[in-house]
Amino acid sequence: MGRTLLYEGKAKQIFETDEAGVLLHRYKDEATAFNARKRGSWAGKGRANAAISAAIFAYLERRGIPTHFIEQVDEVTLKTRRLQMLPVEVVVRNVAAGSLSRLLGYEEGRPLRAPIVELCYKNDALGDPMLNWYHFRELGLTDEELGFCEGLGLRVNAALRPFFGERGLELVDFKIEVGRDAEGRMMLADEISPDTCRLWDKKTGERLDKDRFRRDLGGVEEAYEEVLRRVTGGEDS
Template sequence: MPETLLYEGKAKRVFATDDEAVLLHRYKDDATAYNAQKRGSWKDKGRTNATMSAAMFTYLEANGVPSHFVEQVDETTIKTKKLTMLPVEVVVRNLAAGSLSRLLGFEEGRRLKAPIVELCYKNDALGDPLLNWHHFRELGVSDEDLEFCEELGLRVNGILAPFFDERGVTLVDFKIEVGRDADGQLMLADEISPDTCRFWDKETGERLDKDRFRRDLGGMEEAYAEMLRRVTGRPSAISGQQSAREGDDS
């Protein structure tokens, strides 16, 4: 069956398959920042994001977190369940950085008393604004769904923060999304990569994520390759499933 493009976003293309319940996500080398006002690209970005996401979804599944991930198809493509997405972006923060530093006037790098969960309205035209539960209720999102989003964010953080810590990386913050499958089950979606997480080297504080692009620091290709190496042990790894098993054993 020829691939049918359903959606093209800032960093990936989503295709239908011959199974109505399954999609293909093909990650691009393109990058955007500041709500797509800044654009660029670098070699192997798509490969890093697809392979790392596959590894992280598999690792989280092994630790009891349901996700849309099915398998990695090739270096830049993963297969997922088709979900009905909530209009919510879940952001979990362990250290002050980015918009939280601006919001609270905190110096970047300040460790928070406890992880902070933010719920943002997934709407590019509005700039994905930070909302509270009252706003989301007005948008039709139930309290039960919002509670799931917050609990999922903290659960993912509780699993991934020590995973990265063991690999010499501080998980500063990350963004995930949530969707509902055909059976009505809510689960983790989107991706887990240097595009959607802030990763800082524990010893040097070097940024190993998309902030290098946002802030014109350079070295994006090298930073992404280094994160892939730390997660999989092999920069050219294709199998996210195998990578996650290797990480689970360490």
């Protein structure tokens, strides 16, 4: 299978292939935070995120949630459908943390009355600002697309909260992306991993996600390996 580098992002390289409508996502060991103002890396990060994302995508597919995932081809590479991405990051929050705590004046760890969905404009130069539907309409997105994004976020949340809960993890919040395939079908894209989710141990409250890197808490590699162990060691059928 031929490989031509199509795009390189903060955490992944995306390659074209000889198969029509198929891409390869290669997960890197590099990490960034604060819109790439902080950078680092640790051994095994790409391997852990690839395996976690593959397991979760497969789980969601079995529950009727469409994703771009096809298969895992090696320890750091996933084969996916090629999509035209929407310029939207969908954030779903179950517990106050990070920017939501600052926005609402809530202490971190405060449970929310109901999940909160935020739509952010995927634009690094602008810092990925949170916008409302009026802004996104100005940017050319349709109500169908915006409704799908919000609905998909809530469906993923409803599936993953019990999935992680059974593994002793609290799904505090997460970010997903959405794209359209060649037939125009919208579906879940990007990744689901400790890079894009806040995951706290339900008993101890220990953070097992990228906040350990953001906040210089140490034990980042161990946290990712623990999530990998729980996700792949106790995966539902």
